[in-house]
Amino acid sequence: MAKSVVTPERFAKGMTFDGYVKYAGSPENLAREAFGSYFPDGGASGAPRKDNSGVLRDRYAKARLTPEQEAAIKWLVAQPGGPAKILVISEDWSSDCRRDVPVLARLAEAGGMELRIFNRDGKKVLGTRRPDPAVAPDANHDMMLEFLNAKNGAEWASLPVAVIYTKDLQELVRYFEYPDIYNKDKIRGRMQAARPGDGGRPDPERAPRAPGDGQGDLTASEAGSTVAPLLSPTFARGQRRSTVEGDGPWPGCSSMGNPERSMFPRIPRSSG
16 A cells, blocks of 8 residues: 555644634635636636635534534544544535535534645646646645545546544545535436427536535525534445444444444443
8 A cells, every 4th residue: 555645744734624714715825726617527727716714614603513423423532543633635615615624623623633624726726637746736636646536437636535534644534525415426417417498408507506505605404404414324425334323323434444444333322
């Protein structure tokens, strides 16, 4: 297995959530390109970036874990070799990132885990499907190469990426783009398919709207529903899953390294 670029020194250079929110509205960040449109090969063209710091701050304020979820994450963190650090690769122009990163901040906060957030791109948005660190030395494309999202027969630099580690940076699980419960690609395909009256042509303007995936801010009900998919048994798409034995399900995530080891072991029922 190739050596990870995520060393303790590299991890420590990431931003805290508070730091990321402040950075999102800074002149430095607003001078960077945002996503404009896709190229046929999966790359993107750039566009002006807007200040999303208020959106991130508002979604963090609305995101809440249930007492049962907080208790479960605290139990997991207390186990030998349990989760202790969360690495996130994000770009604030991404609606998936604006939806998930505040929730991940709440998860880290509830468990006392160390969260560090990294930009994917440098001054220019990623223009090709596969990153090349030599082309953009001001980006974190070497890190992105380690966490490409394999789907639909190809690899993608999907956002966000969340990687959960032990305290000594042993990888436990990785998460890409959106919870499996959304079935986003399937929904997009059905919504954009040609319909009677379309002249037999698909309509790319019709697209799925997951909670928090629209133009406006999250409503209170959407904020609550965003937490549940991230903590569902389908948290890691296409990977091994497990559930907690108790009052309800806890996320089943992929375990890197040993496929028989789940990050989320069964919590025994209390006798009370």
